[in-house]
Amino acid sequence: MGAVLEPGERAMTGHSNGGAGVPTVRVDHLRKLYPVGGAFLRAPKSFIHAVDDVSFEVADGESLGLVGESGCGKTTTAKMIVKLIEPTSGSIQVRGGDGEAVDLSTLDGRGTKRFRRSAQMIYQDPYESLNPRRTVLDTIAEPLVVQGLGSFAEREEHVMAIMAQVGLTPVRNYLLRFPHELSGGQRQRVAIARALVLEPNIVVADEPTSMLDVSVRSNIMQLMLDMKERLRATYVYITHDVAVARYMCDRIAVMYLGKIVEMGPTEEVLRDPAHPYTRALISAVPVPDPAYERPRVEIKGGIARPIDPPKRCRFFDRCPLASKACEDNDHPPLTARGSDRLVACYNA
Amino acid sequence: MTDPVLQVEGLSVEYATEKGRVHAVTDLAMTLEEGEAIGLVGESGCGKTTVALALMRILADNGQIVNGKVLLDGVDLLQLSEEEMAKRRWSGISMVFQAAMNSLNPVQRVVDQIVEAIEQHEEVARSDAVERARELFDVVGLDGALLRRYPHEYSGGMRQRAVIAMALACSPRVIIADEPTTALDVLVQDRILDQLKEIQSRRRMAMIYISHDVGVIARVSTSVGVMYAGRMVETGPAHAIFKRPIHPYTEALLASVPSARGPRRPLRVLGGDPPDLIDLPPGCPFAARCSRVQERCRTEIPPVVRSESQWALCWNPVNAP
Numbered sequence: 138m139g140a141v142l143e144p145g146e147r148a149m150t151g152h153s154n155g156g157a158g159v160p161t162v163r164v165d166h167l168r169k170l171y172p173v174g175g176a177f178l179r180a181p182k183s184f185i186h187a188v189d190d191v192s193f194e195v196a197d198g199e200s201l202g203l204v205g206e207s208g209c210g211k212t213t214t215a216k217m218i219v220k221l222i223e224p225t226s227g228s229i230q231v232r233g234g235d236g237e238a239v240d241l242s243t244l245d246g247r248g249t250k251r252f253r254r255s256a257q258m259i260y261q262d263p264y265e266s267l268n269p270r271r272t273v274l275d276t277i278a279e280p281l282v283v284q285g286l287g288s289f290a291e292r293e294e295h296v297m298a299i300m301a302q303v304g305l306t307p308v309r310n311y312l313l314r315f316p317h318e319l320s321g322g323q324r325q326r327v328a329i330a331r332a333l334v335l336e337p338n339i340v341v342a343d344e345p346t347s348m349l350d351v352s353v354r355s356n357i358m359q360l361m362l363d364m365k366e367r368l369r370a371t372y373v374y375i376t377h378d379v380a381v382a383r384y385m386c387d388r389i390a391v392m393y394l395g396k397i398v399e400m401g402p403t404e405e406v407l408r409d410p411a412h413p414y415t416r417a418l419i420s421a422v423p424v425p426d427p428a429y430e431r432p433r434v435e436i437k438g439g440i441a442r443p444i445d446p447p448k449r450c451r452f453f454d455r456c457p458l459a460s461k462a463c464e465d466n467d468h469p470p471l472t473a474r475g476s477d478r479l480v481a482c483y484n485a
Numbered sequence: 486m487t488d489p490v491l492q493v494e495g496l497s498v499e500y501a502t503e504k505g506r507v508h509a510v511t512d513l514a515m516t517l518e519e520g521e522a523i524g525l526v527g528e529s530g531c532g533k534t535t536v537a538l539a540l541m542r543i544l545a546d547n548g549q550i551v552n553g554k555v556l557l558d559g560v561d562l563l564q565l566s567e568e569e570m571a572k573r574r575w576s577g578i579s580m581v582f583q584a585a586m587n588s589l590n591p592v593q594r595v596v597d598q599i600v601e602a603i604e605q606h607e608e609v610a611r612s613d614a615v616e617r618a619r620e621l622f623d624v625v626g627l628d629g630a631l632l633r634r635y636p637h638e639y640s641g642g643m644r645q646r647a648v649i650a651m652a653l654a655c656s657p658r659v660i661i662a663d664e665p666t667t668a669l670d671v672l673v674q675d676r677i678l679d680q681l682k683e684i685q686s687r688r689r690m691a692m693i694y695i696s697h698d699v700g701v702i703a704r705v706s707t708s709v710g711v712m713y714a715g716r717m718v719e720t721g722p723a724h725a726i727f728k729r730p731i732h733p734y735t736e737a738l739l740a741s742v743p744s745a746r747g748p749r750r751p752l753r754v755l756g757g758d759p760p761d762l763i764d765l766p767p768g769c770p771f772a773a774r775c776s777r778v779q780e781r782c783r784t785e786i787p788p789v790v791r792s793e794s795q796w797a798l799c800w801n802p803v804n805a806p
Binding site: 206207320321350351352353354355356358359377378379380381383384404407417418419420421422423424425426427428429431436439440 | 528529640642670671672673674675678697698699700701702703704706723724727728737738739741742743744745746747749752753754755756758
């Protein structure tokens with residue numbers, strides 16, 4: 138590798154020198170509101186609180202899982218981290234490939250382009266995320282072209298190297314294929330190769346295996362783990378499936394209606410979930426064992442949209458532990474539980 | 486032992502395509518007793534949905550049942566005229582599809598769609614049919630007030646429930662559910678699975694549940710059929726299949742699935758792809774990916790190895806049957 142990237146570039150990342158203890162991603166009081174209603178020249182009446190006061194850090198080389206159901210704000214959070222959408226308020230600091238922490242809100246066009254070299258996103262649907270008219274070679278080479286890296290021959294060489302790494306082999310057989318000539322798993326490999334061709338040190342993956350078939354899923358999970366090792370990258374991994382998170386993530390943050398309700402080391406949270414929502418979520422995931430007798434966790438109703446949420450716990454309506462405190466007070470803050478866990482609940 | 490509700494023998498289905506004949510299902514056998522729920526599991530393209538469509542006789546125009554019998558209470562559905570078959574759809578055998586939105590008419594209120602389905606099969610007064618629709622909504626956990634609404638006013642989970650209610654409307658003997666919860670969130674899925682399971686066992690219906698999600702199969706099935714490249718490669722009671730699979734494919738499939746519970750064991754990665762269904766290999770279809778492959782696996786179709794209740798097609802089983 139490194140035919141295209143200048144030598145020494147990766148050496149500046151915190152993996153190898155300095156910056157110990159400085160997180161690679163640091164999110165502070167992040168908020169994203171979407172207006173609903175309103176009209177031309179008329180202010181919107183309400184807001185969807187898609188992400189509401191979310192803070193976390195991801196350490197260098199760590200994999201943090203954002204876990205929750207649709208509408209919980211996990212994808213919105215992810216897109217803000219790679220600056221695909223702008224937050225309403227709050228800040229995101231990211232330590233890029235040069236080892237410098239930057240506040241994403243300060244980046245101009247050129248800064249954003251440079252930032253993309255160190256932070257890339259992998260999407261859920263490999264059928265939607267690839268341009269059907271581009272060959273595998275063109276697709277994977279595109280980020281190199283955009284960044285103006287290498288000659289055509291150097292780029293091709295680099296693309297072939299990354300294709301071999303993601304298992305698109307024999308490389309010559311795939312180089313000039315179009316997406317429709319590939320299976321779902323192969324498409325996702327192309328998407329991963331494209332995201333990793335710049336050797337980013339931050340990878341945000343939005344459910345990259347949820348659209349894939351069973352056996353292909355474990356292949357892609359293994360590939361994502363191998364590539365993380367190889368690039369010594371930091372992952373933000375989004376999933377609705379806690380079983381997948383168990384294999385992919387060192388820590389998880391469970392989100393509900395725009396809030397993180399629980400955060401901690403994956404294995405500990407799965408073994409002993411504290412928040413009633415986390416408990417429900419974990420008990421609802423089917424276990425591949427017909428003899429398994431699961432603990433029943435009953436929660437009421439369905440997920441609502443967080444439009445102008447009232448000042449109380451977001452989970453109040455559905456919570457089996459709900460008490461007067463949960464209704465009278467604002468949404469509970471994340472408070473420490475033990476040395477490395479956080480829970481937002483008055484009664485857990 | 487009572488007579489089986491559904492008995493499938495030697496079922497083979499092919500699709501005519503520009504590239505040649507696709508052998509989607511080959512020589513498939515399956516038996517379902519009253520109250521039994523068989524989970525059909527396998528990778529996409531293994532033929533599990535084609536089996537369902539063939540049983541319902543609603544294959545696409547280029548699909549053809551080239552061989553086999555489908556006995557519903559002893560009557561071969563494949564020998565019936567189209568009119569006779571139409572009478573048995575919904576009442577004898579009904580199906581819940583993966584995309585609920587596509588099985589509901591968007592410009593008709595849901596109550597009218599259910600009532601219509603009932604009226605096509607039975608001589609009932611409209612008011613009785615509406616009453617039954619209301620009961621069905623209650624059974625699947627939907628508010629009766631929703632009956633008079635249109636499908637687009639429903640959430641995804643509600644639609645899927647409405648489609649299940651519709652499939653139950655004529656009290657079928659067999660219900661086929663084709664990945665009815667894959668598009669739903671886990672908590673919604675959880676509740677629908679509970680309800681479906683409850684209704685199925687209370688009504689003693691036979692159920693065929695199709696999914697690639699091994700966890701869901703474990704939840705709902707009393708028995709399991711594992712399909713690979715159009716063949717049923719292993720079948721037996723759910724607890725036996727999960728605990729002691731005979732076929733190497735079953736073992737690999739189960740080992741590739743992450744679990745949120747129990748010890749965190751390493752995931753098995755099953756490499757390679759299923760064979761081309763137009764040009765199937767002469768021997769075992771799994772031979773090219775199998776870790777236990779022997780020479781004859783590549784040239785000869787494997788024999789059935791069986792215990793009392795479990796069988797597999799294999800030359801070199803993982804576990805003795």
